[in-house]
Structures are given as C-alpha cells and as structure tokens.
Amino acid sequence: AHSALGCSLSSNVILEPYDLLFDTAVEAYYKGDWMTVILNMERALRNKAAIRRVKAHCRITCANQSAFGEPLSNIVVSIPGAGSVEDLGFFQKIMKRADCVNTCESDKIGPATIHKITEDVDLEFKKRTPYNYLQVAYFKINKLDKAVAAANTFFLANPDHMEMRQNLDYYRMMSGVQEEDFKDLEAWPHMAEFLAGKRYYSSDSFGLAIDHFEAAVEEYFSADQECRALCEGAYDYDGYNYMEYSADLFQSMTDHYMQILNCKQSCSVELASTAGKDKPFEDFLPSHFNYLQFSYYNSEKYEQAIECAKTYLLFHPEEEVMNQNLAYYSAVLGEDKAAAIPARQQSLLEKELLYFAFEVFGITFVDPDSWTPADIMPLKLREKQKADRETAARITEEIGNLMKEIETLVEEKNKESTDIAKIVREGGPLLFDDIKITMSSKQLNGSQRVLLDGFISEGECRELTRLSNAAALKGDGYRGLPSPHSPSESFQGITVLKAIKFGQEGTVPLKSARLFFDMSEKVRRVLESYFRLDSPLYFSYSHLVCRSAIDEKQDDRDDLSHPVHADNCLLVSELNKCIKEPPAYTHRDYSAILYLNDDFEGGDFIFTELDAKTVTAAVRPQCGRVVGFGAGEENPHGVRAVTKGQRCAVALWFTLDPKHEEKVTYLLVNPSGVMYSLCFYHAIYCDGLFCNLREGESNAFHLLIHLHFISFSCFSLS
Numbered sequence: 133a134h135s136a137l138g139c140s141l142s143s144n145v146i147l148e149p150y151d152l153l154f155d156t157a158v159e160a161y162y163k164g165d166w167m168t169v170i171l172n173m174e175r176a177l178r179n180k181a182a183i184r185r186v187k188a189h190c191r192i193t194c195a196n197q198s199a200f201g202e203p204l205s206n207i208v209v210s211i212p213g214a215g216s217v218e219d220l221g222f223f224q225k226i227m228k229r230a231d232c233v234n235t236c237e238s239d240k241i242g243p244a245t246i247h248k249i250t251e252d253v254d255l256e257f258k259k260r261t262p263y264n265y266l267q268v269a270y271f272k273i274n275k276l277d278k279a280v281a282a283a284n285t286f287f288l289a290n291p292d293h294m295e296m297r298q299n300l301d302y303y304r305m306m307s308g309v310q311e312e313d314f315k316d317l318e319a320w321p322h323m324a325e326f327l328a329g330k331r332y333y334s335s336d337s338f339g340l341a342i343d344h345f346e347a348a349v350e351e352y353f354s355a356d357q358e359c360r361a362l363c364e365g366a367y368d369y370d371g372y373n374y375m376e377y378s379a380d381l382f383q384s385m386t387d388h389y390m391q392i393l394n395c396k397q398s399c400s401v402e403l404a405s406t407a408g409k410d411k412p413f414e415d416f417l418p419s420h421f422n423y424l425q426f427s428y429y430n431s432e433k434y435e436q437a438i439e440c441a442k443t444y445l446l447f448h449p450e451e452e453v454m455n456q457n458l459a460y461y462s463a464v465l466g467e468d469k470a471a472a473i474p475a476r477q478q479s480l481l482e483k484e485l486l487y488f489a490f491e492v493f494g495i496t497f498v499d500p501d502s503w504t505p506a507d508i509m510p511l512k513l514r515e516k517q518k519a520d521r522e523t524a525a526r527i528t529e530e531i532g533n534l535m536k537e538i539e540t541l542v543e544e545k546n547k548e549s550t551d552i553a554k555i556v557r558e559g560g561p562l563l564f565d566d567i568k569i570t571m572s573s574k575q576l577n578g579s580q581r582v583l584l585d586g587f588i589s590e591g592e593c594r595e596l597t598r599l600s601n602a603a604a605l606k607g608d609g610y611r612g613l614p615s616p617h618s619p620s621e622s623f624q625g626i627t628v629l630k631a632i633k634f635g636q637e638g639t640v641p642l643k644s645a646r647l648f649f650d651m652s653e654k655v656r657r658v659l660e661s662y663f664r665l666d667s668p669l670y671f672s673y674s675h676l677v678c679r680s681a682i683d684e685k686q687d688d689r690d691d692l693s694h695p696v697h698a699d700n701c702l703l704v705s706e707l708n709k710c711i712k713e714p715p716a717y718t719h720r721d722y723s724a725i726l727y728l729n730d731d732f733e734g735g736d737f738i739f740t741e742l743d744a745k746t747v748t749a750a751v752r753p754q755c756g757r758v759v760g761f762g763a764g765e766e767n768p769h770g771v772r773a774v775t776k777g778q779r780c781a782v783a784l785w786f787t788l789d790p791k792h793e794e795k796v797t798y799l800l801v802n803p804s805g806v807m808y809s810l811c812f813y814h815a816i817y818c819d820g821l822f823c824n825l826r827e828g829e830s831n832a833f834h835l836l837i838h839l840h841f842i843s844f845s846c847f848s849l850s
C-alpha cells in the first residue's frame with residue numbers, strides 16, 4: 133500500500149493504510165517519540181481490523197443481494213452452448229457482484245490499491261510485533277495496565293521471547309498491576325467462549341458451560357462466515373508458478389474458485405488455533421457438540437442433548453459412545469419425540485466440489501477435517517489416496533530422518549565453536565583468481581573489515597540492476613517509494629526472490645536468478661575463507677537496494693542516505709553503546725555489500741566510531757566491489773547522501789547460527805498428485821526439474837528423483 137494516497141472520485145472515506153502507520157510508528161520508536169508510536173500503532177491495528185471487517189461485510193452483503201442461483205443438490209455437469217443467453221446472464225451476475233463489492237469497499241475504506249500490503253508487513257502483524265513496540269511506548273508514558281496487556285498479547289504469540297518473559301515477570305511484581313491486566317487483546321471471541329466453556333465443564337458447572345459453548349458455537353459461525361468471505365481474494369500465484377501458468381477462461385475460473393474453496397475449508401483449522409498453542413484443537417467444531425450434549429444431559433435437558441448428539445453424529449456417524457448416548461437420551465425422552473428432533477444443519481456441497489475438481493482436473497485438495505463422511509469422496513480417489521498416504525508417510529519419514537541427520541551433523545560441527553569462530557584471524561585465501569583484496573582491517577582502521585574487488589563483471593552488474601529496476605516497474609508501489617532514511621532520495625528495496633517474481637518477463641530473469649544464487653554463494657564462501665571461520669556461515673537475508681537522488685531536493689542537504697547503524701545491535705550513539713536486543717537482528721554475524729555501479733554522485737560507504745560521527749574509513753562503491761564486515765558493535769556504518777543518479781547494491785547478511793539460516797520451501801508433487809513440501813537451505817538452487825544441492829546433502833537428493841516438481845515457491849520461514 134505504500135503508494136501515495138491517489139485521488140479517488142467515488143470514495144468519501146480513505147482509511148490510512150496500516151503499513152504506512154506501522155512504518156511511522158517504528159520510525160517514531162527509534163526517536164523515542166512515544167506518543168507518536170502509540171497514536172500510529174493503535175491506529176494501524178484499528179485500521180487493519182476495520183479493513184478485515186469491511187471486506188467481509190461487503191462480500192457477505194453483496195452475496196446476499198446477488199446470489200448466483202439455486203444451490204446444486206448434486207454435481208451435474210452440463211455444457212451449455214457457448215454464448216447462450218444463460219451464459220451471458222451468468223457473467224452478468226458475476227460482474228454485478230464484482231461491482232457491488234468494489235463500490236461497497238471503496239465507499240467505506242477507499243480504493244483497494246492503497247490497501248495492498250506486502251507479505252512482510254502482514255507477517256509482522258501475524259507475529260503481533262506491533263504490541264512489542266506498544267508495550268515499550270506505554271511503559272515509557274506510565275500507562276502500566278496497557279503496557280501489561282500489550283506485553284501479554286505479544287508474549288502469547290511469541291512464547292520463546294525471553295525479554296518479554298522477563299518484562300512480564302517484572303510487571304507481575306510491580307504494585308498497581310492486577311491479574312486482569314494480563315489480557316489477550318487479539319483473542320477471538322469464539323475461542324474465549326470455548327475456553328471458558330471448557331473451564332466450567334471441567335468443574336462440573338454444566339449450566340454455565342452450556343451458556344459459553346452455545347455462545348462459542350454462535351461466535352464460531354460468525355467468525356467462520358467472516359473467514360470464508362475473506363478467502364475470496366486474489367489468485368495466489370504461490371511464488372513462481374505463474375510463469376508457466378496459462379489457462380482459458382473456464383479453467384482459470386475453476387482454478388481460482390478451487391483455491392477459494394480450499395481456503396474456505398482451511399477456516400476450520402484457522403479458527404481452531406489460538407496463540408500459545410502450537411497445534412490447533414483437534415476436531416474443534418464437533419467437540420462443541422460433544423461438550424454440549426453432555427452438559428445438556430447433566431442439566432436434564434434431553435431435547436437439546438438429543439439435538440447436539442445428532443449434530444455430532446453428522447460429523448462422526450459411526451461413533452459408538454455417541455450412538456449409545458443418543459439411544460439412552462431417546463429412551464428417556466420417548467422414541468417418537470426423539471426421532472422428530474433434527475440435527476443442526478451442515479452442508480457438504482463444498483467438499484463435494486473440491487473432490488470433484490480433484491478427480492477431474494487433478495487440483496489437489498487436502499481435506500482439513502477428520503469427520504468427512506466417506507461417501508463424499510469418490511471411491512477411486514479413496515483407494516488411491518490410501519495407497520498414496522502410505523507411500524507419502526514412508527517417504528516423509530525417510531526424508532525426515534535424513535534431514536535430522538544433516539541437522540545433527542551441522543549442529544555438532546557448530547557446537548564446537550560459534551564464539552571461537554569469531555576470533556579474528558583474517559587473511560585467509562580468497563579462493564577465486566579474479567578476486568583481489570583492496571583494503572584489509574588495518575587499512576580500513578578497524579577490525580573484522582575487508583574490501584575486495586573483482587567479484588562480478590560489468591555485464592553481471594547490469595543484469596542485477598536490470599532485475600531490480602524491472603521489479604520496480606512491475607511491482608505495485610515500489611517505484612518512487614520515499615526512502616525510509618532520507619527525504620531527498622527514493623528507495624527501491626526488494627528481496628531477490630520477489631524481484632524475480634515481479635520482473636518475470638521473457639527469459640532473462642531465470643538466468644538472473646541463477647546469477648544471484650551463484651554470486652551470493654561466492655560472497656559467502658569468500659567471507660568464510662577470508663575471515664578463517666571455523667564454523668560455516670549461513671545466509672540470513674539478502675536484499676537488492678537502489679537509492680536514487682531526487683533532483684529537486686538536493687539543496688542544503690546535510691543528512692545521510694543511510695544513517696549510521698550497526699547490523700546486529702541498536703546503536704545508541706549518545707552513550708557510545710550498541711545494545712544487542714530485538715528488534716535488532718541479533719543473529720546476524722557478518723554483512724557484505726556487493727556494489728553494482730559507480731555512475732552517481734555521493735553515496736560513499738563509511739565506517740565510524742560508536743559515536744556515529746567520527747569516520748574511520750570511507751569506501752567508494754563500484755561494480756564488483758564487496759565490503760565485508762562483522763555485523764556487530766565493532767562496525768558502525770552508514771551511507772553518505774546520494775546527490776545525483778542511482779546507486780544499486782546487493783546487501784547480504786550472514787549468520788553463524790544454522791537455526792537462523794534463511795530457508796526456502798519447495799513444493800513437490802508425485803505423479804499421483806500427493807503434495808509434499810520440503811524445506812531446504814537457501815543455497816540450494818532449483819530450476820524446474822533441476823536441483824543443485826550443497827555438498828554433503830546429495831543423499832536427500834536421491835530420494836527426490838522419483839518425485840517431480842510442479843512448482844517451486846520460495847519464501848523465508850524465519
């Protein structure tokens with residue numbers, strides 16, 4: 133959504149995009165401007181919730197206003213003549229629905245384009261990061277109850293976060309803090325009701341349990357309706373695979389619709405999940421009716437007990453105990469009366485469609501529910517799935533064992549020396565003939581620093597720059613983004629994987645992808661060797677960054693293009709200190725910047741003292757040049773103002789901790805359509821059917837050869 137708030141004629145309200153608010157709050161955080169942090173972060177959370185509500189509301193009301201017709205009771209395939217009046221009527225309804233949703237949304241929150249949010253920002257909200265910033269800000273302005281609630285909310289989703297655990301212990305000891313302050317500000321109402329119901333149920337308070345479970349069921353269905361409406365979003369190209377995607381109208385409608393239905397089915401898993409519990413509740417919705425039937429029975433409400441038992445049996449018709457219960461309740465109430473009580477309704481049409489598409493088009497459907505009646509699934513598929521499941525389980529286990537072995541090997545090797553690895557013995561071999569050392573730590577007036585030349589050729593520099601610019605042109609909102617560091621520059625920062633995705637046109641990009649992988653691996657190996665590290669260096673994150681001077685904003689400039697900072701700690705220059713704590717990326721151990729050009733003015737890279745002022749060395753970027761350095765407090769650094777032209781570089785960060793290695797996921801599908809997703813390390817490069825595995829991991833590869841790749845999509849899991 134980073135694009136400017138463009139003008140829109142139809143809309144009266146424009147809700148500020150929450151990624152923008154989030155960025156403003158984070159910026160204020162580093163300035164210690166707590167009120168601005170609170171104002172913007174609270175608004176970001178509110179706007180995010182509002183957008184969710186509006187989107188769901190619009191889709192639901194529009195669906196009610198313009199339903200597509202009688203629901204099918206059975207799947208019937210009919211092929212009406214192309215262009216018939218009925219067909220036109222169908223598409224007219226589709227267009228009306230699209231118009232209804234568009235108008236509704238843009239009337240309430242403004243045009244859709246400004247609410248496009250990048251995955252990175254969405255991930256931050258999923259991880260509840262805003263509450264981490266908020267708890268500090270509230271604490272600083274003495275709003276203790278709010279600080280506690282924010283801290284608790286954050287901690288529930290990040291139970292391994294040590295600092296926050298300490299904060300919470302500390303809050304607990306403070307006077308004026310009450311138990312009720314430890315809230316979960318993001319709790320879902322249906323989950324809160326369900327958990328309350330369970331508590332009462334365990335203490336045999338069945339009357340109260342009924343109230344909460346009934347409320348839970350009601351809230352569940354409204355959350356489910358909302359979750360499902362939100363599924364009706366854009367087609368998910370899942371990383372790269374749209375490069376090969378071409379489908380006609382009906383196939384693409386089918387593909388998209390199946391994706392939506394799959395998403396809707398997953399709502400049952402999403403709604404069964406809660407912060408602080410790493411697995412969703414099993415059999416979540418049916419269990420409500422199980423608890424309810426027993427609670428009603430205990431309250432001697434047999435009619436309701438029968439209704440709930442019957443509803444439960446819709447999910448698990450063969451369940452013995454429940455069938456006995458039902459028989460018993462029916463005997464107590466009277467068989468005739470009992471037989472007349474219906475179960476609550478449950479539709480299975482959606483699953484039928486998904487299985488139909490699976491059988492006919494091979495569009496994979498992994499049913500998230502354990503209760504699906506067997507006859508919903510076509511017999512052929514049932515048999516095939518059983519066989520597939522067995523093979524899949526075997527292969528998964530074998531691969532799992534191998535991956536475990538690899539991990540233990542890496543860990544063992546690593547245990548020997550993470551710290552020793554950092555004792556400096558720089559000056560190791562550079563491994564490649566064309567790479568030359570230009571300056572050592574000594575010449576750069578510091579430690580853990582090196583300047584190397586000759587990494588890549590002019591042509592390769594141009595290719596990587598093109599990749600970044602192609603992405604900027606294509607990707608929405610990347611071009612002309614104001615720099616987060618300086619108002620006089622614009623900024624184009626994009627992960628390489630995304631650049632390839634966005635820049636995808638013709639054949640160049642796959643080659644560029646290859647170039648990027650080879651090049652970053654080269655930098656990694658050379659740093660590892662030059663600094664004579666005893667344990668391996670892993671990729672942690674990489675970024676293609678171009679900074680462009682804005683011509684009309686260059687007068688009287690005295691700021692930097694990138695303020696002085698350190699890469700793994702928070703530099704507090706007033707105190708000559710660097711604090712190694714989140715939100716700094718504390719696991720980063722080495723950094724390298726590979727420069728791609730020199731046809732710009734300004735933009736020198738500088739090393740400084742901890743005061744962020746005293747410059748100890750300056751480096752002029754040029755194509756193929758790499759500045760490599762330890763990511764810690766020994767190396768505060770920044771970039772001088774770019775006053776003319778565009779400066780492009782690839783920033784690479786490395787870690788010695790294999791746990792923080794950047795991971796990529798490959799989706800594999802075997803010939804019978806069973807999907808595996810495997811997680812490998814960044815350095816493995818996949819190109820269609822061809823996978824390069826790092827030395828020592830070739831065993832895992834052998835297992836893969838009898839699977840074929842349908843698509844590979846890469847995203848960071850860390």
Ligand SMILES: O=C(O)CCC(=O)C(=O)O
Pocket residue numbers: 694699725737769770771781783
């Ligand atoms: O582009 C550069 O020269 C340095 C950038 C940098 O230090 C960073 O992104 O952390």
Ligand SMILES: [Fe+3]
Pocket residue numbers: 697698699723769
């Ligand atoms: Fe940096």
